[in-house]
Amino acid sequence: MPDNGGLQAVEASQRPDSQVRVFAMPPREHAGPVSIVDGFLEALTSDDPQYTMARKYLTDRAARDWHPEESTTVLTDGPNTGPASRPSAGDEGRTFRLSGRQVALVDQEHAYRPEGRAYSTTLHLVEEDGPKGKQWRIDGLPQGVVLGQSDFQRIYQSVNKYYYALDEESSGGAGTSGESGAGSGSGSSDRQKRLVADPVYVRQWIDPLTQTVRALLAGPTRWLDPVVTTTFPSGTRLRKDVMTLAPDDDNNLKVPLNAKADHVGQAHCKEMATQLLFSLQDVTSANVSQIELQRSNGSQLCVLNESGAEALVAQRTSGPSDDQYFLDAKGRLVQMSGASRTTKEPERVPGPLGDGEQRMRSVAVSRDETQAAAVSNNGSALFVGSFVSGASLGDPVVRSHAKSEKDRLTTPSWDGLGGLWVADRDPGKPRLLMFGRGLADEVHEVDVSGLEGGRIEAVKVSADGARIALLVQAKGRTTLRIGRVERDLGPDGRLTVSVDGLSAAAPQMEEVTAMSWAGPSRLVVVGRESGGVQQLSYVQCDGSVPPGQALPGLTGVKEIAASEDDRLPLVAHSDDGIVRLPPGLPWQTVRKDGTAPVYPG
Structure with missing residues (x-):
C-alpha cells in the first residue's frame, strides 16, 4: 500500500468487461x-452493424439482394470451404461449397431453434470489371448469415422479451399478436397479470437495447404466440425517425412510438411500459430504471418505474419465502431455511405430511406454501395435505393401477x-393430469401432442403456467422437452387443457x-x-446453452x-444426501438421509 506520492483520478467504467471484438x-x-471467400466468411463474424464490409465482397446486385437479418445458421465449427468446382459450359465463374454440422x-x-443436421450450400464467384481492373466477387450466396458456434456465442446474447399469459377466459385458440391481442389488452384489470418470458438472441455489441425493444x-x-398476449396495439412500432434508443444519466428511457399507440389510456400504457421494463432487464448495458412512452408527436403517454411495474405483475419467484423442502428418512416433509449459511436443523412442516401419517416418496409444495401434494411410497396414490396442525390427510385425489412401482405416478x-x-x-393407461383448485372435483386429462409413443417420466410446470417441462422416454433414451400449455374455454363453458409445440430443450x-x-x-x-x-x-428453454452455464460436478x-x-x-439429492449449492460457494451437505428436495412449485 503506497504511503506517499500524488493522487490521480481515473475513470470508473460501469460497462461489463469487454470481450474480443472482430473488425x-x-x-x-x-x-x-x-481469398474472397475466406474474407467474406471472416467479415460475417465481425461487429459491423449493417455488414457493410461483408457486402464489399459481393457484386453490386448480390449486395442489394442479400438480407443478412433473415436468419443466422449456427454450425459446430466455422463453415468448411470445399475446393472450387469446375465451371459448367459457358460459366467463367467459380463455385465453392460451404459445409458443416448445423446445430441451430x-x-x-x-428465435433460436436447435437443428442437428448436415449443412451444405454454395457460393458462386465471378470476375467483374472495376476501376482497377477485373476483381473476383461473390454473385450467388444464400440469404442470412452462417457462423461457427464459438463466434455465435461471442456475437449474440440471449434476452427475454415479456408478454402477458392468456387468462382462461380469453383463451380461444386464436393468435394474440394481431388485432385480437390488441383488443384483449385495451382494458385493465385489478388482478395482477402473469408475465411469460420469450427468449430471443440479439447482437450484443450492436445496440442490444434498441434491438430488444424492436423485437x-x-x-x-410463433412458438409462444398461442398462449400469450401483448398490450401494445397491433402495428405499434418505434417512430420512423428513431434509429437508436439510450437511457439518460438518470437511467430513464424515452420510447417514441408511432401513431398506433397515440390513444391508449393510462392503465393500458403502464402495462405496455411494464413489458418494456422487464424485457430490458437482461440487457446489461441498458440499466433502465424508468420508462417514458411517447406519442408520435413527442408528447408523453405515461411514465413507469421499476416498483410500479413490479406492482402490476404477479410474483414470479417460487413462493413467498426462500425456504426449501425435502423428505426425511421416514418419508416426512421437512422445511429448511433458504439462507445459505444457516445452521438451523430442518423442521417438520405442520399437518399430516409432516406428521408421517403416510410415508411419501415425492412431493410438491404449493406456491403459496399453504399445502403440498405428495405421492405415496409405492407410487400408487397422490395426496394433498394442508400445513395446518391437526388436519387429516384424507383420500387420495388420484390412484395409479400400474402393476410395477416404476410405472406409477411421477x-x-x-x-x-x-x-x-x-x-x-x-x-395400460398413460396420462397427464391437471387438477384445478377444486382438485378431485376439477380434473382434466391433458392431451399432449408430439409424444410419438414416448412416455412422460417427469413433469415440471413453469411459474407462469404457460409452459411445461417434460422428461420423455422414447426409443431407449430420456430427453427434455418443452411444451406450451394451452387452455381453452368451449361454448359450454368447459375448460380443456392441452400441451402443444413440444420441442427439444437439451438436444446435446x-x-x-x-x-x-x-x-x-x-x-x-x-444428464450426460x-x-x-x-x-x-x-439450458435455455429454447434449447440453447449460453456460455458460462456449467456447474460444479456432483456425484x-x-x-x-x-x-x-x-x-x-440449488438443492439436490445425491450420493452425499441432501446438498445445496449457494451462489459462489461449493456444494454443501445438509443432511445425509433425505430425498426429494423441492422449492415451492
Missing part, C-alpha cells in the same frame, strides 16, 4: 477466389394458477435424468452427453431443485 477488412486488390438456426424473429414490439415468437408439480399436475406412467444431452425450472426461461438439467459422464448445466445426482430467484441455492 472486418475489405477485399485486397486482385485477390483470388479463395436463429430465424427472423430472433418486443414485433410481437411474440413427482407432482404446481403451476402459477394453483393447478396441480402429475403423470401416470401406467403402460444423450440422456436427461432430472431437471427443474431455474428462472423465467432457464432450466437446470442433470453421448459417451460422456453425468453433468449438471443450465450420483438423482433429483435437482432450483428457484426462479437465482440468488437462492
